[in-house]
Amino acid sequence: MVATLFIDGVWKAASDGAVHDVFSPHDQRVVAQVSQASQSDVLDAIDAARTSFDSGAFTSWSFKERSALVAKIADLIERDSESIAQKESADTGKRIVEAQYDVADVVATFRHFAALGAKEHDRRVDVGLENVTSRIVHEPLGVASLIGPWNYPLLQIAWKVAPALVAGCSFIVKPSELTPQSAIALMGLIEEAGTPKGVANLILGPGSVVGNSLISDPRIDLVSFTGGLTTGRTIMHAAAQTIKKLALELGGKNPHIIFADANLDAAIDNSVTAAFLHSGQVCSAGTRLIVEKSIHGQVVDEIVRRAGQIKLGGPDDLLAESGPLISQAHLEGVTSYVNKAIAEGANLLIGGTRSTDPAHANGWYFLPTVLDDCLGSMHCVQEESFGPVMTVEVFETEAQAISIGNDTNFGLSGGVWSGDSAKAERVAKALRHGTIWVNDFGPYRPQAEWGGYKQSGIGRELGEHGLGEYLEIKHIWTNNVPSRSGWFSDPGHGGA
Ligand code: TXE
Numbered sequence: 001m002v003a004t005l006f007i008d009g010v011w012k013a014a015s016d017g018a019v020h021d022v023f024s025p026h027d028q029r030v031v032a033q034v035s036q037a038s039q040s041d042v043l044d045a046i047d048a049a050r051t052s053f054d055s056g057a058f059t060s061w062s063f064k065e066r067s068a069l070v071a072k073i074a075d076l077i078e079r080d081s082e083s084i085a086q087k088e089s090a091d092t093g094k095r096i097v098e099a100q101y102d103v104a105d106v107v108a109t110f111r112h113f114a115a116l117g118a119k120e121h122d123r124r125v126d127v128g129l130e131n132v133t134s135r136i137v138h139e140p141l142g143v144a145s146l147i148g149p150w151n152y153p154l155l156q157i158a159w160k161v162a163p164a165l166v167a168g169c170s171f172i173v174k175p176s177e178l179t180p181q182s183a184i185a186l187m188g189l190i191e192e193a194g195t196p197k198g199v200a201n202l203i204l205g206p207g208s209v210v211g212n213s214l215i216s217d218p219r220i221d222l223v224s225f226t227g228g229l230t231t232g233r234t235i236m237h238a239a240a241q242t243i244k245k246l247a248l249e250l251g252g253k254n255p256h257i258i259f260a261d262a263n264l265d266a267a268i269d270n271s272v273t274a275a276f277l278h279s280g281q282v283c284s285a286g287t288r289l290i291v292e293k294s295i296h297g298q299v300v301d302e303i304v305r306r307a308g309q310i311k312l313g314g315p316d317d318l319l320a321e322s323g324p325l326i327s328q329a330h331l332e333g334v335t336s337y338v339n340k341a342i343a344e345g346a347n348l349l350i351g352g353t354r355s356t357d358p359a360h361a362n363g364w365y366f367l368p369t370v371l372d373d374c375l376g377s378m379h380c381v382q383e384e385s386f387g388p389v390m391t392v393e394v395f396e397t398e399a400q401a402i403s404i405g406n407d408t409n410f411g412l413s414g415g416v417w418s419g420d421s422a423k424a425e426r427v428a429k430a431l432r433h434g435t436i437w438v439n440d441f442g443p444y445r446p447q448a449e450w451g452g453y454k455q456s457g458i459g460r461e462l463g464e465h466g467l468g469e470y471l472e473i474k475h476i477w478t479n480n481v482p483s484r485s486g487w488f489s490d491p492g493h494g495g496a
Contacts (some may be wrong), residue, residue, distance in 0.1 A: 004034045004180070005041055005203060006187045008048035009197025015040050020205065022180060025093035025324040026314030027362040034093070034180050036205045042172075044214045045201040048217040049143045049170040052198025059140050059168045067117035069193055070165050074110035076189040077103065087181035088154055089315040093324040093363065094278060096315055105446075106158040109462070111445035115167035116467055127406055131481040138471040140168030141245060142221030143439050145214040147207070147235075148175045149227045149282040150326050151386075154182035156226045159450075159461040160247075161186065161200070168469035169222070170199045174214055175291045176227075178326055207231060218242045224469065225249070226283075229455060230383075247459040247469045249283065249451060252412025255405035256286035256441060257395075257427065260295045262417035263439070272306045274415065274441040275390040276368045279312075279322050280367065284413040286441050288381060290404050293394045300372055302391055304350045307368035307390075312355055314363065325364040325387060334366050334387030341380035346371040376407045384410070398423060402430045411453025415441040434460070 003013045013035050019038040032464055037045075052058060058066070077084065081103045087097040125134040146160040153175055164171050175183035186203045214268045215223050216238040224247040225235050232250040239246055256274055258267045274286025281292065291299050313320025325331045331354060338352050351369030354360075366387050374381050374391040381391050394400040403429075405414055413435040418424040428436040435444070444450060449463030459469050 002033055002035050004184050005037055005045075005087075005310065006191070006200070006202035006204075007041065007045045008052075009191070012041070014038050015044075019179060020470045022091055022178070024314075025088060025326050025364050028085045032087075033183050033186065034204050036177075037203045037210050039210070039213065042203055042489055043217075045172045045203050046143070046213060046217050046219050048198040048203055049172055052196060053140070053143050053170040055198075056093045058170065058199045061115055061252050062169065063117050063121055063166065063168075066166050066168055069116035069195060070110050070117065070162055072193045073162075073165070073189055074107050074114060076192060076486075077110065077186070078183065080108045080189065081107065081433040084154065084185050087185060088179070091153065091179035091181050092326065093314060095313075095317070095320055095323060098278065098323075099315075100297045101182065102155050106154050106470075109155070109158045111161045112462070113162040113467060116464060123358050125475070127477075131479060133478045133480060135476045135478075137474050137476060138167075139474055141470050141472050142169060144171040144222040144224060144470065145220050146168050146171050147211070147223065147225045147227065148183070150175070151174035151278065151283070153179035154186060155248045156249075157183055157186065159466065160224045161190070163461075163467045164224075165190075165195070165200075165276075165466060166212065170201075172201045172203055172214060174205075174207070175201045177204065180204050184287060212238070213403050215239060215244075216241060220244060222247065222470070224461075232457070239259045247350070247411075247461065248457040249461065250410075250455060250457045251283045251386070251435070252285075252410040252452060252456050253288055253382065253384050253408050253409070254284055254410070254412055254433065255288045255290050255414040255431065257290045257401050257405055257414070257416045258292065258295070258299060259398075259401070259418040259420070259423065260292040260418040261417065264295065264299065266439070267417040268302045268306070270415070270417075270441045271299075271303055271390075272310075276307065276310055276322055276388045277442070279325055279366060280388040281326065281386055284435065284442065284444075285386075286413075286415055286423060287385065287390050288408075289392045291392060291394055292401075293396050296392075296394050298492075300349065300370065303390070304370050304372065307350050307370055310368045312357070312360060312365050312367075322368075322388070323365075324360070325366050328364055330386070331364040331366060332386050332420055333382045334389065335386070337370060337380060337383065338371070338389060341371050341389075341391070343372070344380065345373065345375075346378060346380055347373040351388070376404060381421050384406060394431060402427055403434075405431050409455040412451075412456040413437070
């Protein structure tokens, strides 16, 4: 029996016995079989989370106690990091070394929120009255649906689970149906650490089957979601019925601007990493290169040379530098994105198709691709491919670079390269994106907020704000010397 749902503190098979195969994107092997929740399992999980929250079993813990729990979970993840990385690598097809980096980041995320939670959260407000004590206190927001994607499965879930636990929320985790194994492992460690039953629940299955109740049930107070724009819209629509709080991270189309006065060797090398790391399946991938006209040929020639050298391979290929796309459907999506770009006038310089290497015959490998002569009006410049596809545009002035960099409905991240620090700072400030890297691209830390402007989402994860998403703010006004308000006249009143 496959019992990988975790509901009200118990590991369960799906109520109808349904199971779901997880396939390796590298060779289509079945790497795991997991339970696929039924609608009644989803309702049970929501019920368990709501009941545990309303019982006060976890909300009555102090911030310090919950932080200690989260610190303990961090230690357990670290203890099991190798086996978790193996699972993550098997599900996503990414190299084991990348999965190891991801798990280390998961541990750092739990430690960050444990440290943040242990700080003082309440504050006094000076209302200018001696007889009044005014306090701002923070309370757990309620029951949360935490829905994750497949590109960084455990990391994206960790950005939600760790603050939810510190805050004292109860929740239902739903990882992507394509990559469920690491979330199952995490749930086991949350249980082992001593989390009260019903606080943490795990539902597995496709969003189209199990998602609806998670985003619309009136007992859910918050939906935190990382995934595609279309699903984000569906969630906003469903959440509107009961005005749920929303935290959305919906990807980006991230401008990467190179001025002629930049350190070009570093800029080019970082451009290759920004666009082709994890085959572009990164919400902050720097796939939109915007380069000063005078250095366009030099930069593009070198990027094309480097793209042609990237070695693709699966989890066990020690020489591999990047892995497969997640699924056949995604490979087809990236292929049609490139074909449409060419039809619109983009100039394909390299790649553009799936790999024909016999070693990749059963996997979803797409060649690193560079599309030159792109314009802001093109679909390929405006839409996220989520594949290893770089588009190239040119600019001649600083104002033009800013205008092109902001010509997008997304606003997650961007980069600017220049040897002129004042210019770089001006551009960094003018770009309407949630993270800007200057003379760098890609690094982040759990201590710094992460999230998007415009249609890249709502709210922020990580940093201090990432905990705030899971807290309600209450103002308590206490009059220590009660007296009449005296607002309305009261002629009959003789004093009491
Ligand atoms: O994402 P989905 P998909 C982008 C990227 C990619 C595109 C589509 O451009 O090509 O999105 O990817 C769950 N109710 N990003 O289709 O569907 C689903 O089961 C509730 C950017 O794989 O958004 C999974 O757990 N849940 C991104 C999660 O949503 C639903 C990372 C994400 O899947 C649901 C991934 C529903 N109705 C893709 N429908 C990023 N921001 O980093 C689906 N889900």
